[in-house]
Amino acid sequence: KSKSQIHPPSPPSLPFIGHLHLLLPIPYRALHSLSLIHGPIMLLKLGQIPTLILSSSSSIRSMIKSNDIAFSSRPNLKVPRQLVYDSKSISFTPYGPYWRQSRKLCVLHLLSTKRVHSFRPNRHSELSIMLSHISNHSLSGPHQSQRNHLLLHHQHPLQKSPSAAPSLKKANAVCSMTLFVRPPNSSALSMLKITSLLSNEIKDDDNADLVDILLSLQRDPLPGEFSPTMDEVKAIILNMFAAGTTTSYIFLEWAMSELIRNPKVMKKLKEEAKLVSEKSSMVAEENVNKMSYLKAVVKEVLRLHPPAPLLVPRETIEDTELQGYKIPKKTRVIINAWAIGRDPKFWDAPEEFIPERFVNNELDFRGQDFEFIPFGIGRRICPGMQFAVATIEFALANLVHQFDWDMPNGLSAEDLNMDEAQGLIMHRKHPLVLVAKKNGLML
Numbered sequence: 001k002s003k004s005q006i007h008p009p010s011p012p013s014l015p016f017i018g019h020l021h022l023l024l025p026i027p028y029r030a031l032h033s034l035s036l037i038h039g040p041i042m043l044l045k046l047g048q049i050p051t052l053i054l055s056s057s058s059s060i061r062s063m064i065k066s067n068d069i070a071f072s073s074r075p076n077l078k079v080p081r082q083l084v085y086d087s088k089s090i091s092f093t094p095y096g097p098y099w100r101q102s103r104k105l106c107v108l109h110l111l112s113t114k115r116v117h118s119f120r121p122n123r124h125s126e127l128s129i130m131l132s133h134i135s136n137h138s139l140s141g142p143h144q145s146q147r148n149h150l151l152l153h154h155q156h157p158l159q160k161s162p163s164a165a166p167s168l169k170k171a172n173a174v175c176s177m178t179l180f181v182r183p184p185n186s187s188a189l190s191m192l193k194i195t196s197l198l199s200n201e202i203k204d205d206d207n208a209d210l211v212d213i214l215l216s217l218q219r220d221p222l223p224g225e226f227s228p229t230m231d232e233v234k235a236i237i238l239n240m241f242a243a244g245t246t247t248s249y250i251f252l253e254w255a256m257s258e259l260i261r262n263p264k265v266m267k268k269l270k271e272e273a274k275l276v277s278e279k280s281s282m283v284a285e286e287n288v289n290k291m292s293y294l295k296a297v298v299k300e301v302l303r304l305h306p307p308a309p310l311l312v313p314r315e316t317i318e319d320t321e322l323q324g325y326k327i328p329k330k331t332r333v334i335i336n337a338w339a340i341g342r343d344p345k346f347w348d349a350p351e352e353f354i355p356e357r358f359v360n361n362e363l364d365f366r367g368q369d370f371e372f373i374p375f376g377i378g379r380r381i382c383p384g385m386q387f388a389v390a391t392i393e394f395a396l397a398n399l400v401h402q403f404d405w406d407m408p409n410g411l412s413a414e415d416l417n418m419d420e421a422q423g424l425i426m427h428r429k430h431p432l433v434l435v436a437k438k439n440g441l442m443l
């Protein structure tokens, strides 16, 4: 038999559940171990669903170079179908005109370079709120007598006070704000309230934001233009919140965890922040771009702890082929970005946290380097990458610059538990608890 007629290798399976039991407890780790036995292109049956698992940069290269479109749809998953308005969010909607148009709108009005740049004042004010919150709870802050521990976690203002919603005039501001907090369980509800509150504020000028545009297209469809239904408007906005918040706070938790465990890296980063801040207490966003070591740290955190380690599941649109294997239409596809980021064929000492590997190195996560794909790859690559990077770099630079960080209760950094929670998203198993001490600069 030629390879194009055969399916990729597959481990023995059980009746009904197929290979589902092999995914426990941590799916990306379990899939990685299986790929070491069966190869970087594997076929599993998850329940009754044939699922292709890709675990190497060369399999991703073949996928993108030979037939990107064939691998660019999303499966019709039950949870998004029920929670996100019949899968009308960009992340879960199948490949097609609705996906293309809704994604294009979000990029144009929220996620483009120009838009991301325009949110600088929002990022500045929201980061200031977060920093003063930490400061108020730090060892040398107003609550000096109370030895408060910082959990990189504070409640979403919308969750604390429903009455806060009317003052949040702009969804754009809301998006940038929520990136600094753990998203509440009720974010979906809050968002819907905001959407309806905003419906009287539609404008048709350059300042119109994503919500304005979506609502005006929904109310007054233009001939030949995309016109979303109200459910689609809600799904798109909710998607911006869901995709943008969890990922960014997960990143910050892992980044601080690695920095506390690697004091030399922390020291070097602090020195860089001090240098670019020119004695100011805050690293201004325009100076963040001068911080090449910070950028290396961010990349190294994303390599070892990609917030979405298996990206978002794909589905093939048509019968296709991958490195000679036959891949039928409607095969589910899971890409193990976590495994690819620690493949010893490409990375030296892959388990170690060494930001220096990215210094003077062009390797980037923008979709050209198949060895490093924390934001995904191809047509479905994360459109919020610039938005996210602007936020997390700015936040991390200032967390490091404004405070000295320590383990609580005299524990040493070696005691820090780095276990991951069970599940598909790469949360820490135990929330990070650190003690913040105001840096001398601030006193």
Ligand code: HEM
Binding pocket: 090, 091, 092, 103, 111, 175, 239, 240, 241, 243, 244, 245, 247, 248, 251, 306, 307, 308, 311, 312, 313, 374, 375, 376, 377, 378, 379, 380, 381, 382, 383, 384, 385, 387, 388, 392
């Ligand atoms: C550190 C932060 C972030 C990480 C690591 C991340 C990662 C990802 C990944 C891995 C995917 C799937 C890509 C694929 O299937 O190839 C994705 C998709 C997506 N992300 Fe992000 N993301 C982040 C922040 C954001 C932000 C801030 C937004 C918007 C405000 C956003 C919006 C989206 C959307 C809409 C999709 C679906 C794209 C599609 O299916 O066409 N993400 N992201």
